Amino acid sequence: MTAEPDAIVESDAAPLGVSARPPRSLIRAFWPIAVTGAVLALVPLWLGDSRLMMRLAVDALVFGAYAVAFNVIFGSTNQLFLCVGALAGVGGYTSVILSDRAGLPMAVGMVLATTLATALGGLLSWIAVRRSLDVIFTGIVTLAFSLSFANLVLGQRKLTGGETGLLVSAGDGSFLRDRVAAYYLFLGMLLAFLVVFRALQRSQIGWAFRALRDNELAAELAGVDVARYRVYAGLIGSAMLGVTGAVFTHSDGFISPSTFEFGHVDVRVLVMLAFGGLGTLLGPVVGTVVFTVMDEVLVDSGQLRTVLYGLLITALFLGFKRGAVPATTDFLRLVARRARSRVERPP
């Protein structure tokens, strides 16, 4: 199939999720993370008394972590992993099964679960690389994995509790179950993920990733091992997802298929990044804050909430290719530049 519009003009539209070059200086590169951490650390002081609010806050952090992982995988190396929820679910369910059913210590269970999720994600990347799968095929394969995992969990009722889910006993009584403690733990994880994301951007790997995004053939010719970096991104991102899923499950005390299903996780991550910006550093944070607030406000609207999210995805990706926030900051930067040049030019 050849698809050329009427005018054979090279499209200069930037690919979705282009990762911009990170600042060179260490301070400029990492201070946003520090500030974000400081601001978010204050949240429990304000909301700590309400169990419901803290629950939402933890939820927000967890989804922020998911989004950073997605940014690592898709934002850097253009691998459309439509299995964010499933990989986190692998982490969650494996950890619960190993600790509750098989009697392993919780920490061991979590480590093994994370390893499994990492391995599966890495495998998906590796397959996509070996078979030179383009974005759409990668998306379909990962979607198939995601849906298969959901069906597997539903089908293996004895092991997983099926549709009704399982109460998680491992972790009960530990600090994980305390909402405020859990909040700080997840905040720490989110900040750590952001640091990893930033560090990756600034590293050799990050440079290679950007070369990959711009022109894969040129990158290969320049000696960039496309395959290796794709798999690295897959491994790192999947590890983030697996560990988050595992820790969250033990902290929440309950696991069910709906916690990790595509409609619940992947769609939300997409909406968040549509707001905050695909491939940006703080996009996940901005996105999760906006989404959590919005979701709470709309909690009583039932199905209409779905409609709104659909409209948001459509409108945001239509209007702002990189995300609402990056587009707005680009626009503001443009306005500022014009204003400055007008001032500098002699009358």
Place this chain on the structure above:
Amino acid sequence: MLEVSGLSAGYLGENVVEGVDLEVGVGQAVTIIGSNGAGKTTLFRALCGMLPVSAGRVRFDGENITGRPTHRVARAGLAYVPAERHLFPGMSVRENLLLGAYPGRPDPSALQLVFDLFPRLEERRRQPAGSLSGGEQQMLAVGRALMARPRLLMLDEPTTGLAPKLAKSAYEALQVLKEKGVTLLVAEQQVPLALSLADRGYVLENGRIRLEGASEDLARNPEVRRAYLGVA
């Protein structure tokens, strides 16, 4: 039949061809010669609506067709055979040809005309176009363009990828078409072949028309001989 005045066009805001004037009269064979990168393909694409025109005008039989989309230019009677040919690889030779007559109903006499001109195509009429050799694909591309009985036939480097013997027979076929009264506009790098067919020619260099004239005059022109015919 075709009048181009002051045409400029290019990609991403930069003009590749600038201020081109050319004319093709009814029944004439006109050639545009120039080396690689001179802008021949860009010019043709702009004429056919495949590329936006940044300046200038194109008139076809008195009608202004500047910037008209490709499919409507084709329906106006201007058939374009690009260097890449753009055949339908999974469809048979016959189906490719029948589609050439779109939107009219396939005319069996037109089909026979093409088969008379290119007997090889008749032999292979049920074969998928993608399985044909380079020379046969070129024949099919020209044949498909002829099915609509175009008033003007534009060809971009018809000898691309053809061995010298095939290139020569391609031009022999074009000569037959010319004798039948088909108006031709051919862009060509192989200058001797082009000048042997054409009545008039234009030399395109760096996007601008440098010379124009009757083909005998161009063939004798010392600059042309030096640059394109390898003669000191």
Place this chain on the structure above:
Amino acid sequence: MTAVVLDGIVLGLQFGLLGVGMTLVYGLGGVLNLAYGQMAVLAAMVVAVTLAAGAPALVAAGAGVLAAAAAGVVLDRTLMQPVYRQRGEHRVLLGLLLTLGVAFVIDGLLVWRYPTGTLRLAIGGQAVPILGVRMRVGSLWATGISLAVAALLLLFRATTPGRAAHSVIQDEVGARLVGINPAAVRLFIFALSGALAGLVAETRSMTSPVSVTAGFDFTILALIVAVVGGLGNVAGAFLAGVLLGIVSTVSAYYIGQYITTIVLLGAAALTIVIRPRGLLGR
């Protein structure tokens, strides 16, 4: 066993048509329409509502198909235009995301309006024995309609407009060069794909109820069939549909429902990894 296979063929023919609608839009526009299943459900709901209002069955059925086709037209004329302006990978991605958004909008609206909406086309009559198996009348109707539509599609392919549509899939630039307007063809095909989706929802409801929440299930199924058949290949989608229909009923009968879904998903994934061009793709 024969009964299971026959049921599989009945199902498979519908799978096939469902896949054809999906693969046509991909072949022509390079777009994976993730709102496809919602178009099917829209048709089902229109039929249900029209029937409840007392309209004769044929009118209701026609209204459903028309509604889905209209949805296709609206989608093509509006949201797909910016998508078509993109090229290659960007086009697929943007198309995916936009149609996903549309899918949620339609799904949400339909479920909100008809929370328990279900379409059941009960066709009375005695079961008919075929090859020793008593086939329900609903199944026979579904099969008959599916075969008739398949035959129509085949016939259409041999006509000039059908050839023109196919040529756009083969080489869009080439199609323009012979005077075919790809935008008009894309519009027609989008409408056709909607009509097919609606039709499959209706024939499906002759054998088992179609719920208002079935949208995404339809979409995933269509995607699997289209991928296994070879994206863009109409005959491939039909063949894949029939095969997967039989696999599906056999697996569901002997193993279980959840495993069956995994098997179908696995078939798609395996196709992509082992033979990306699918059964009949180029």
